[in-house]
Amino acid sequence: MHLYSGPLSLFGRKVEIALREKGVPYTCDMVPFTQTEGYAPKHQAVLAANPKGQVPVLVDGDVTLYDSTVILEYIEDKYPEPRLYPRDASSRALCRLAELEAGEVLLPPVRKLMFRTEPPGPDTARRDAQEREAAAAEPAIIENHRKLDARLQGSDFLLGELSVADIATFLTVLYTVRNGGPGVSHHRNLRRWYETLAARPAFAGIAAEIADADRALSHPVERREF
Ligand SMILES: N[C@@H](CCC(=O)N[C@@H](CS)C(=O)NCC(=O)O)C(=O)O
Numbered sequence: 714m715h716l717y718s719g720p721l722s723l724f725g726r727k728v729e730i731a732l733r734e735k736g737v738p739y740t741c742d743m744v745p746f747t748q749t750e751g752y753a754p755k756h757q758a759v760l761a762a763n764p765k766g767q768v769p770v771l772v773d774g775d776v777t778l779y780d781s782t783v784i785l786e787y788i789e790d791k792y793p794e795p796r797l798y799p800r801d802a803s804s805r806a807l808c809r810l811a812e813l814e815a816g817e818v819l820l821p822p823v824r825k826l827m828f829r830t831e832p833p834g835p836d837t838a839r840r841d842a843q844e845r846e847a848a849a850a851e852p853a854i855i856e857n858h859r860k861l862d863a864r865l866q867g868s869d870f871l872l873g874e875l876s877v878a879d880i881a882t883f884l885t886v887l888y889t890v891r892n893g894g895p896g897v898s899h900h901r902n903l904r905r906w907y908e909t910l911a912a913r914p915a916f917a918g919i920a921a922e923i924a925d926a927d928r929a930l931s932h933p934v935e936r937r938e939f
Contacts, residue, residue: 714739714788717759717770719746720926721830723820723884724781725769726919730880731785733915735792744768748831748931782812785877797877804872811871811878819857819885822850826892830931847894855895858886862900869909883910887920891927896939904939 714732718725720743732739744756752759755766762770763779770777771784773791778784789798799805828843861882864871871878886907890896897903910916927934 715772716741717744717768719744719768722768723888727781727880727884728769728784730915730919731788731797735795737792799872799876808872808876808878812881815881815885822853823885823889825850826894829892829934832932851895854889858897858900858903862903865902865906879910890939893934893936896937898938
């Protein structure tokens with residue numbers, strides 16, 4: 714399997730954690746990315762494979778796929794063990810819903826913090842306005858942490874066993890913290906869950922690669938208490 718991803722692509726990293734958890738060998742091209750230009754100019758293979766021009770793209774023989782969710786489901790079908798989706802229909806649907814929520818409910822307020830890894834330009838008024846928007850997004854982030862904490866009461870994983878819901882949600886929390894957002898230390902269950910996942914080799918390896926990519930590519934962001 715060959716993956717086209719980006720060094721700081723949350724959606725690409727989601728696929729990589731799944732591949733590593735399953736022990737599936739893969740090769741990876743990290744497409745060019747800078748904090749000032751983003752993914753421009755886009756990689757030819759990505760443009761050819763994905764009409765949206767986005768990573769991740771997965772090539773497996775004559776199968777070429779894009780969109781992390783589609784890719785995760787393909788990997789699960791091709792390599793069912795160890796499972797990353799629950800077996801029974803209702804838990805499986807809830808797992809898909811939690812993965813969708815990570816990207817479409819938890820992530821949007823976190824996106825308001827992401828400008829912090831870009832080098833500050835001369836327009837300080839713009840940066841100040843971005844900081845105000847980031848501050849305005851914080852209550853939603855903290856409320857999402859509170860809900861996750863309640864959901865994780867008495868449970869090691871979001872759906873009873875490790876699943877793509879944990880992978881997607883873990884990355885959203887990691888991206889919150891690396892962008893200087895609220896930590897999880899006040900949420901006992903969420904913190905325990907995060908630390909348990911962070912200790913797994915697949916998660917630890919990807920978190921270390923993201924930290925390396927930040928050192929190489931990102932404006933340093935002051936982190937808050939974890
Ligand atoms: N829903 C897509 C989102 C992919 C996505 O947003 N990729 C970003 C990098 S994390 C990208 O390629 N952005 C460049 C662009 O949109 O032009 C997925 O799950 O794969």
